[in-house]
Amino acid sequence: MKLAIFRSLPLASQVRFVLALGTYLAHRLAEDREVHLYHLAGEGKGIFVELAYEEARDELVVLRSFASAVPLDAYMRYLCLPEW
Template sequence: MLLGHLQFRALPYEQQGSYIIEHGRYLAHRWHENYGVNLYWVGSFFCEIWLEQDCLEMEQFRSFTSFECLDAYLPFLHLPEY
């Protein structure tokens, strides 16, 4: 059973990373300064995992439910033409 957005945010930091890796579906990647940002979809919300490139560790999670937050990924999405 998947957690809701608020339940996910209530998890300790270490458990958030494990939860996203186990239950999330990878969607896209982008760069922001020295960070690689991976986007995942987890049922009722999206989550970004920010990876600092010098040490390659999970630095931060940003979860959201608004589709407007996906705008940063539009340049990186390549959809097939029909």
């Protein structure tokens, strides 16, 4: 999946898509919540999506979606990824 297409989906559809087709990679703590990292295969190296539970909305929400390896720094102590 291309990042632009994923981002064009409604939020609820993004969450369903990630949960149905994404590969769970890791989680980290951020502020007062757990953030879960998923990978969606696609052209090139695919995309990464962070999901978190939003208490105020009582639902999972997409916090961030990206194709770059730079945001993965927060997960590096939990992951062993192939070289980019």
